Amino acid sequence: MATTIEQQIIELRTELRTHNYNYYVLDNATISDYDFDLKLKELEKLEIENPQFFDANSPTQRVGGEVTKNFNTVTHKNRMYSLDNSYSKEDLEDWEKRIQKIVGVEKLEYTCELKYDGASINLTYENGVLQSAVTRGDGFQGDEVTANIKTIKSIPLVLKNKELENFEIRGEIILPLDGFNKMNEERIEAGEDAYRNPRNTASGSLKLQDSAEVAKRPLDCLLYHIVEPSNKFKTHFNTLEKARDLGFKVPKAIEQCKSIDEVFTFIKHWDVERHNLPYETDGIVVKVNSLAYQDELGFTSKAPRWAIAYKFKAEQEATILNEITYQVGRTGAITPVANLEPVQLAGTTVKRASLHNADQIEKLDIRVGDTVYVEKGGEIIPKIVGVNLEERPSNSEPTIYCTHCPECGTKLVRKEGDAKHYCPNEYGCPTQITARIQHFISRKAMNIDGLGAESVELLFKEGLIQNYADLYELNVDQIVPLERMAEKSAKNMVEGIEKSKEIPFEKVLFALGIRFVGETVAKKLAKHFKSITNLMNATEEELIAVDEIGDRIAESVVEFSQNLINIQLVDRLASYGVQLEISEDELANNSTILTGKIFVVSGVFTIFNRNELKKSIEDNGGKVASSISKKTTFVIAGDNMGPSKRTKAETLDVEIITESDYLKLIEN
Structure with a gap:
């Protein structure tokens, strides 16, 4: 009897999943709502009466009910990158020339997809079952929102077939326009404020604590990228077709272009047709179709080289400029800000916009009281793009750019060739001090848990810290008496600071906030000089000799290294146990056997993946270049190496080796 009931439950689940798929993914109902509800209630009754057959992925569990008070932060197994933007055909042609040069092929095929305006999500499947759902976050880590995601009916909890079992798939959680409008009608009827726009509402829905509330919202999920390590597919288009076969909602507005x-x-x-879509889109994503070429092109520090977003012309509105104020950044750079009469722009209320610098204000002759045209740069950051001179008041006065720091009153300076003004009071300007400490504790730097921007402001205001080294002398007794601080919060802060002593040298170097030393530059300098002592003793000539380090970075590092305050701060960090040199474990895996040798990597490999191969070259002292030249020592060729690259290597008499040859090279 039990087997019969279990079989009945399994059959009902399978049937209801099929109806769900037909309705929410294919938009093709194969059963009436009434009949569907009857079957769902029948299944629910059987599951209650037979709890031994409970399944968290049953169609009856889509209604939510799980309450999540704190969303766990999860590190992405594969980083979620952002996209570079383009705004014209010329931009796309320039992008194509760059990637053609890298892969050594003139004719490339592309896939074009709509760029959905929602909240990015990464779904992980194991053995064909949804295991986790994590928001994009900062690309390195995001919030785990699995309970809420399970309420979205277009996301399969169990795959239709097991042809592809273990993988990640990425997409966008969206709120279709009809559903958004209906939600707002209900809110207005209830006397509540309407939601601003579908994107922010979709994103906010993912962080609701009660998944039953998420289930009430008509969220949808459009998928666009599979991360799967087996090299099973040849093209990106193939992966999307497979995603459809597995039961995912992949939009039909995708095309292969030659x-x-x-x-x-x-x-x-689509610039015209997008206005007829049931959801919002703000552009087109263009991707190199060949996965082998995607692998060869790789990533910059921020985005894949093999993809680019074409952004539709930004929405523009006119409003009044009420006031110009000035902000001070971490490096002392002054940014003028336009304070505007509030205006609706691309679904959000805009009150402020960047004016960039004094030259931009002078170029557009922007004045207080002007009617200005505002648009979102890339439809993200509002900016002023013009002035309606016909509406200018008769008593209008030209803008005189500020001459002194708005925070500390120090006279501003502007170096020749620099667009921005700076406050030179680096160690006395309160905003620069707190901004430097906030940079030091940030996720990509020291990643100190329990300590945020507001806490830094409070600790500085109370005189407990004047610089980032002071953090390591804080104790719980000092922190507990502060406003909004409990003992647990104080302990978490101190523990987070203590744990940051384990952060590797390259991240500590980035955290120091040396001007022009971003994440990538910090990694190169750490790898080359091995310790902060070697770096701070280096001359400008020695710094410039490092690959991709130019005059401006070298000057900045030397200036930082010769400043007595910085020397004292670094000495203090060393005394607290902060990692200021590459660890012995990391050094043990390094050698100088390839020093002076330049490699170009091309094709698909079997022993290494491309990133592992490049890391191995760099770990052994070699340099990886993107294109072949007379200076190239070796080309490491895998399968599907670009024919023009091979021809160029042969023409320049550059030796072509296999990955097996490379292994022998470093072993010898």
């Missing part, structure tokens, strides 16, 4: 001209035809079509 040239940039075909890409632009697709763009022009």
Whole structure:
């Protein structure tokens, strides 16, 4: 009897999943709502009466009910990158030339997809079952929102087939316009404020604590990228077709294009047709179709080289400029800010916009009281793009740029060739001090848990810290008496600071906030000099000799290293146990056997993946270049190496080796 009931439950679940898929993914109902509800209630009754057959992925569990008070922060197994933007056909052609040069192929095929305006999500499947759902966050780590995601009916909890079992798939959680409008009608009827726009509402829905409330919202999920390590597919288009077969909702507005001209035809079509879509989109994503070429092109520090977003012309509105104020950044850079009469722009209320610098204000002749045109740069950051001179008041006065720091009153300076003004009071300007400490504790730097921007402001205001080294002398008794601080919060802060002593040297170097030394530069300098002592003793000539380190960075590092305050701060960090040199374990895996040798990596590999191969070259003292030249020592060739690259290597008499040859090279 038990087997019969279990079989009945399994059959009902399978049938209801099929109806769900037909309705929410294919938009093709195969059963009436009434009949569906009857079957769902029948299944629910059987599951209650037979709890031994409970399944967290049953269709009856889609209604939510799980309460999540704190969303766990999860590190992405594979980083979620952002996209570089383009705004014209010329931008796309320039992008194509860059990637053609890297892969050594003139003819490339692309896939074009709509750029959905929602909240990015990463779904992980194991053995064909949804295991976790994590928001994009900062790309390195995000919030685990699995309970809420399970309420979205277009996301399969169990795959239709097990052809692809263990993988990640990425997409966008969106709120279709009809559903958004209906939600707002209900809110207005209830006397509540309407939601501003679908994107922010979708994003906010993912962080609701009660998944039953999320289930009430008509959220949808459009998928666009599979991360799967087995090299099972040849093209990106193939992966999307497979995602559809597995039961995912992959939009039909996808096209393979054989040239940039075909890409632009697709763009022009959707620039008009997008207004008829059931959801919001703000552009087109263009991707190199070949996964082998994607692998070869790799990533910059921020974005994949093999993809680019074409952004539709930004929405523009006119409003009044009420006031110009000035902000001070971590490096002392002054940014003028336009304070505007509030205006609706691309679904959000805009009150402020960047004016960039004094030259931009002078170029547009922007004045207080002007009617200005505001748009979102890339539809993200508001900016002023023009002035309606016909509406200018008769008593209008030209803008005189500020001459002194708005925070500490120090006279501003502007170096020749620099667009921005700076406050030179680096160690006395309160905003620069707190901004430097906030940079030091940030996720990509020291990643100190329990300590945020507001806490830094409070600790500085109370005189407990004047610089980032002071953090390591804080104790719980000092912190507990502060406003909004309990003993647990104080302990978490001190523990987070203590744990930051384990952060590797390259991140500590970035955290120090040396001007022009970003994440990538910090990594190169750490790898080359091995310790902060070696770096701070280096001359400008020695710094410039490091790959990709130019005059401006070298000057900045030397200036930092010769400043007595910085020397004392670094000495203090060393005394507290902060990592100021590459660890012995990391050094043990390094050698100088490839010093002076330049490699170009091309094709698909079996022993290494591309990133592992590049890391191995760098760990052994070699340099990886993106294109072949007379200076290239070796080309490491895998399968599907670009024919023009091979021809160029042969023409320049550059030796072509396999990855097996490379292994022998470093072993010898």
